[in-house]
Amino acid sequence: MKKALLTGITGQDGYYLTRLLIDKGYEVHGTIRRTSSINTFRLDPLISKYQPDGILNLHYSDLLDSSSLELLINQIEPDEVYNLAAQSHVSVSFKNPIYTTQTATLGSISILEAIRNSNKDVKFYQASSSEMYGGDSKELLNEQSLFNPKSPYAASKVFAHNITKIYRESYDIFSVNGILFNHESPYRGETFVTRKITRALGRIACGLQSKVTLGNLDASRDWGFAGDYVKGMWMMLNHEKADDWVLATGETHTVKDFLKIAFEYLSLNYEEFVETSDKYYRPNEVEHLLGDSTKARKQLGWKPEVEFEQLVHMMVDFDLNLAKREKLLIDEGYLKPTWENFIS
Ligand code: NDP
Ligand code: GDR
Numbered sequence: 001m002k003k004a005l006l007t008g009i010t011g012q013d014g015y016y017l018t019r020l021l022i023d024k025g026y027e028v029h030g031t032i033r034r035t036s037s038i039n040t041f042r043l044d045p046l047i048s049k050y051q052p053d054g055i056l057n058l059h060y061s062d063l064l065d066s067s068s069l070e071l072l073i074n075q076i077e078p079d080e081v082y083n084l085a086a087q088s089h090v091s092v093s094f095k096n097p098i099y100t101t102q103t104a105t106l107g108s109i110s111i112l113e114a115i116r117n118s119n120k121d122v123k124f125y126q127a128s129s130s131e132m133y134g135g136d137s138k139e140l141l142n143e144q145s146l147f148n149p150k151s152p153y154a155a156s157k158v159f160a161h162n163i164t165k166i167y168r169e170s171y172d173i174f175s176v177n178g179i180l181f182n183h184e185s186p187y188r189g190e191t192f193v194t195r196k197i198t199r200a201l202g203r204i205a206c207g208l209q210s211k212v213t214l215g216n217l218d219a220s221r222d223w224g225f226a227g228d229y230v231k232g233m234w235m236m237l238n239h240e241k242a243d244d245w246v247l248a249t250g251e252t253h254t255v256k257d258f259l260k261i262a263f264e265y266l267s268l269n270y271e272e273f274v275e276t277s278d279k280y281y282r283p284n285e286v287e288h289l290l291g292d293s294t295k296a297r298k299q300l301g302w303k304p305e306v307e308f309e310q311l312v313h314m315m316v317d318f319d320l321n322l323a324k325r326e327k328l329l330i331d332e333g334y335l336k337p338t339w340e341n342f343i344s
Helices: 012-023 044-050 066-076 090-095 097-117 152-171 193-205 226-237 255-265 294-300 308-331
Strands: 003-007 027-032 056-060 080-083 123-129 175-180 212-214 244-247 274-276
Touching: 003 012, 003 066, 012 027, 012 044, 012 226, 027 066, 044 056, 056 066, 066 097, 080 097, 080 226, 090 097, 090 152, 097 123, 097 152, 123 152, 123 226, 152 175, 175 226, 193 212, 193 255, 193 308, 226 244, 226 294, 244 294, 255 308
Parallel strands: 003 027, 003 080, 027 056, 080 123, 123 175, 175 244, 212 274
Antiparallel strands: none
16 A cells, blocks of 8 residues: 655645545545644545544644654655645735745755655655746746746745755655646635635625625636646656646636636626725735646646636535525524624
């Protein structure tokens, strides 16, 4: 039985990748942080089903605690390590630049060092990001395109990307970079723009909120479905050669496009419910991202299955149901109504 170790297992991609690896017959290990309240809500159904048999195992760790990462790699002896953990919110990285940078940089190099010093050939996946490109022009971006990071988040991801390549070339470690463009799902964190919109829309449709406040509506992103992208991560580690790979849909849409499709799906006009505030603008914005994943499509046989409109509808359906349940609990007196725009 193959073993995989995931950092960031409690996040969106951690959830989808855990499901995929369990389906493929892996024993999955994941690192969680000690938090004052439990935050394994995405994984809970998988934990109750797979933890008793040792198929899914959680371990306390933190990217800043290199000794715990080294210990886990030595104890578990995983075949594959997926480094998904990060302070992954670009806007927050301007507010917490040192923490964001420390986790991305120390995390990646600590795991690579642990792999270098271990007795086993461990394959390593680094979660690189399209944010590294900076998005100044409308060109199609691929593995050869230049990086021009615009945030502490992106700059620290460039370090992690480079060190992953350096360890591949210097020590012959099977270490790969997946340069993934934005990928979303009903399990997306609630402060990323897509989920912020669909959460608000569900609550607006149920009469729990009357508007949503956003930032730059003209930014455009190459948005795909997270479930498709984690398949690509696994394909990269199971390809014959370690390399850098772009995963993207090859389509770009503005935040306005997303709003229009989401609100029209519930027969609403987004312009009546959306306002903008400087609070959600960034000091340095990535305006436009569009990816070219030809290499992954040709060499890995990867392709995204879920179309943009399908993705938006999937997220709206999920969040409408969530809001309906919330309304029921409020109506029956079990829950107090929350203020508007409580997700920021
Ligand atoms: P999420 O924000 O949903 O999840 C991030 C994960 O990292 C969580 O499990 C979080 O734990 C964990 N984490 C944060 N800080 C630390 C730390 N100091 N030590 C250990 N764990 C930590 O991100 P996604 O799942 O969306 O993304 C996965 C990775 O892919 C990230 O590295 C992200 O930067 C990168 N990426 C994401 C893209 C996307 O569109 N989703 C695109 C390109 C790259 P906790 O739950 O405790 O907070
Ligand atoms: P991004 O995702 O920065 O691309 O990073 P996010 O959804 O936060 O922003 C996308 C675009 O929407 C604009 N925007 C807003 N964004 C947020 N969060 N909230 C708002 O209210 C709002 N209004 C407009 C932003 O300015 C931006 O242009 C995501 C993360 O998952 C990273 O970890 C990952 O590396 C990249 O995608 C690829």
